[in-house]
Amino acid sequence: MKRTHLPLNGLRVLDAAARHLSFTRAADELAVTPAAVGQQIRALEDLLGVVLFRRTPKGLELTDEAAAGLDAVREGFLRFEEGVQAIQAGQSSHVYTIACPRDFFAAWLGPRLAAFRGENPQMRFVLVAGESEVDFTEANLDLAVRWSEGPGDLEGIxxxxxDMVVVSPPGSSGDVPWIGWPGDPFPAGEGQDPAMSVADAGTAISAAGSGLGRARVPALLAEAxxxxxxxxxSxxxxxxxxxxxxxxxLPQWRQKKVRALVAALS
Structure with a gap:
């Protein structure tokens, strides 16, 4: 029998009925009716071509054929449970893999991750450069920070x-050259090349602080x-x-460990 055709529901009913030697008590355990248990057993008997139970004056009894395979069936369900627990273990993992733009990490995310780990010292972080849309599956990500108009087809906050602000050297007048970056490549107007172009908003803020000009950047990034x-x-x-x-x-968003970090950052 092909693995994809295994009658898992029927085998689960067989296990319960064999332990209780009662369709009624098996039905109580499985939260179904005794009639449903009987139907599953008959369907399994038809599929396997053997009789699994006999009714005797003493009650329900397993046939030799059913008893011969029961230990292996139970071992299989135990392995299934171990597999599910291993899959779910990722929800309680102490490692977060996060994709994030470098400048956002330095200015905003880094200090907050440090505070989160201060309260949860067992946590570890793996940071992935996230200047573009990193594939969640390929990079095995838990979360990503993106500069976008919304979460798109993902869950997000x-x-x-x-809000945007214009950052300038301290004490400067408004008449200083513009600094451009990919999020605002032409701050003086479309087609007007700025006096300086840099790789990201964080570098634009640093350049403004060094007296090289002014830049229009996300307010969140300029707070520090x-x-x-x-x-x-301004x-x-x-x-x-x-x-x-x-x-x-959505699957990652629902994980307990991800919900904890989202709550800490929001």
Whole structure:
């Protein structure tokens, strides 16, 4: 018999009925009716071509054919349970694999992961560069941070709002050159090349703090630099539809360990 054709439901009923030697008590265990147990047993007998139970004056008895295979059936169900437990073990794993843009990790996520591990010292983190949409399955990810207009077809929460600010060297006037980055490549207007272009918003903030110009960046990313006085910030006139989103496919999102970290970050 092919593995894909194994009558697992029938074998589960056989195991329960054999332990109780009663269709009624087996039905109670399985939360079905005694008639349903009888139907499963008859169907299994028809499939296997053997009689599994006989009714005697003393009650229900296993046939020799049923008794011969019962230990192996029970061993199989124990292995199934071990397999399910191994699969579920990932939910209680102490390792998180997270894809995140480097600048967002340095400015926002890193300190919060440190605080989370301070309360959960057994936790470990594996960080994957996430400048683009990393494949969850290929990278074996638990969570990802993405700069996008929403979670798309994934589950997710927004980390802060989509607000943008203009960061400038402390004490500078507004008449300083623009710094561009991939999220805002033409801050002075479409087709007008900025005085400086950098790889990401975090580098743009650092460049502004060094006196190289001003940049329009996500407010969430600029919070730490603004708080320390490394840059000054003012609201950006131009709106932005994108923001930072913490996302995962639904199976990962439902995991206990993922829910704990999402709650800590939200």
């Amino acid at each position: 927004a980390l802060g709002g989509p 630099a603004t708080a320390t006085g490394a840059v000054s910030a 609201p950006a006139e131009r709106a932005c539809r994108k923001g930072y989103w913490l996302v995962a496919p």
